Structure formats: C-alpha cells, structure tokens
Amino acid sequence: MSLTFHFHPLSSFCQKALIALYENDTPFTPQIVQLGEAASRAAFTKLWPIGKMPVLRDNARDRTVPEASVIIEYLALHYPGAVRLVPADPELAWQARLSDRFYDLYINEVVGKIVSALAAALPSASSLPRRRAANLQAYDLFVRGRWLGSQSYGDTKAARPLFEKAIELDAGFPEAYAWLAMSHYFGWMYCGETEVHRSLARSAAQHSLANEKERTAHEGIANAACPPERLPAASGVSD
Numbered sequence: 001m002s003l004t005f006h007f008h009p010l011s012s013f014c015q016k017a018l019i020a021l022y023e024n025d026t027p028f029t030p031q032i033v034q035l036g037e038a039a040s041r042a043a044f045t046k047l048w049p050i051g052k053m054p055v056l057r058d059n060a061r062d063r064t065v066p067e068a069s070v071i072i073e074y075l076a077l078h079y080p081g082a083v084r085l086v087p088a089d090p091e092l093a094w095q096a097r098l099s100d101r102f103y104d105l106y107i108n109e110v111v112g113k114i115v116s117a118l119a120a121a122l123p124s125a126s127s128l129p130r131r132r133a134a135n136l137q138a139y140d141l142f143v144r145g146r147w148l149g150s151q152s153y154g155d156t157k158a159a160r161p162l163f164e165k166a167i168e169l170d171a172g173f174p175e176a177y178a179w180l181a182m183s184h185y186f187g188w189m190y191c192g193e194t195e196v197h198r199s200l201a202r203s204a205a206q207h208s209l210a211n212e213k214e215r216t217a218h219e220g221i222a223n224a225a226c227p228p229e230r231l232p233a234a235s236g237v238s239d
C-alpha cells in the first residue's frame with residue numbers, strides 16, 4: 001500500500017483529512033502518532049520536523065505531504081475517486097478554499113485556544129486521562145463499549161466483551177480497565193451476577209489505576225467499582 005496516514009483519531013485536523021480518504025475509499029495504512037510518547041514523537045518529527053498532524057506519506061511518489069487541506073488537494077490530484085474533493089470550476093475552487101481557510105484559521109484554531117485555556121482553568125477539564133489508547137481498534141471498541149454501557153445496567157454487562165477486546169489489543173489502556181471494572185461491578189450489584197464479578201471488578205480497577213497515576217476521570221469509575229482501601233495509592237487523588 002503506497003499511502004501511510006500519520007494521525008491521531010482525536011485530532012480534528014486529522015479527522016478532516018480522514019474524511020477525504022474515506023469518501024473515496026482510498027486505501028491507506030493508518031499510523032497513530034502519540035506525541036506524548038518519546039519514540040512515536042521522534043519517528044514523527046523525523047518525518048515532519050514541524051511536528052503537526054496529519055501527515056500523508058506517499059511511498060509510490062516519494063512525497064511527504066503535511067497540512068490537512070494540502071493532503072486533501074494532493075489526494076484530489078493523485079488519488080481521485082468518485083467523490084470530487086476540490087471543485088473543477090476555478091471560480092468555485094477559490095470559494096471552497098476561502099471556506100477552508102476561514103474555518104481553519106478563524107474557527108477551529110480559535111476554538112482550540114479557548115478549549116486549551118479552559119482546560120487549564122477547569123478542574124473537570126484537567127481530569128482527562130493522559131494515557132490515551134495506543135491502538136485505534138482498541139479505542140474504537142472502548143468508545144462503542146462506553147456508549148453501550150451508558151444505556152442501562154444490563155447494557156453495561158453487554159458491553160463487557162468490547163472492553164475485554166480493547167484490553168487485549170492495548171494491555172495498558174486505563175479507561176478500558178475502568179469501564180470493565182464498572183461492568184463487573186454493575187453485573188454483581190444489579191444483574192444478579194456472582195461474587196466472582198465483584199473480585200473481577202476490583203482486579204480491573206487496580207489495573208486501571210496502575211496504568212494511570214494522574215488524577216483522571218476514570219479514577220472515579222474505578223473507585224466506585226472497588227472500595228478505595230483495596231486500591232493502590234494513585235498520586236493526586238483527592239476527595
């Protein structure tokens with residue numbers, strides 16, 4: 001496969017370029033970039049020293065293409081498909097470019113700055129976990145499990161295989177462990193599952209906290225599923 005897409009699933013600029021790839025079913029190899037992890041950051045900045053995602057690497061044409069909008073134009077030119085990504089009419093093309101620039105420069109980047117400023121100010125925002133999923137499929141399973149598990153106690157139990165599979169793919173995924181803990185705990189508490197599930201809840205909660213030492217949102221879930229005195233101390237845990 002000629003194209004490798006370097007990205008993170010939670011990055012809006014990356015999602016923008018991903019839409020172009022998906023719209024035309026363009027085959028590519030996904031490569032998740034974890035800027036918080038030294039090896040991944042080093043590999044990525046070697047490819048593109050500016051260090052901003054996304055970046056498309058085209059081995060067939062020996063090109064490294066950064067910038068979401070430029071990636072879309074590059075795909076339109078060299079990997080066209082049924083969906084036209086850039087209008088053929090130059091009059092419409094500059095208008096499309098204007099919308100693109102307007103939303104990137106005056107909406108997305110400004111909102112990003114506001115969100116970063118709020119993240120520093122709001123305790124709830126700073127409680128987001130630092131250790132993200134390292135595996136796209138694991139993250140996808142986790143998000144689907146979290147949605148299903150939020151519907152009802154019974155669904156929390158039904159979501160369990162999704163968390164288990166996510167952990168199989170990414171053994172250090174704290175949020176997946178936390179939700180697995182909740183699934184076992186609710187299974188025991190509300191769905192008539194045996195005492196074994198309470199122990200499984202404790203064990204999953206311990207894994208969650210062992211993999212994430214920061215004060216995080218999922219600690220609340222892990223603590224709820226397991227009496228705090230049975231858990232290892234996690235730095236920064238309050239109330």
Ligand SMILES: N[C@@H](CCC(=O)N[C@@H](CS)C(=O)NCC(=O)O)C(=O)O
Pocket residue numbers: 011012013014035051052053054066067068069104
């Ligand atoms: N102008 C770039 C912006 C890309 C960008 O800001 N990407 C963010 C992720 S959404 C990034 O890589 N941030 C990492 C950093 O700033 O260190 C584009 O349109 O692709």
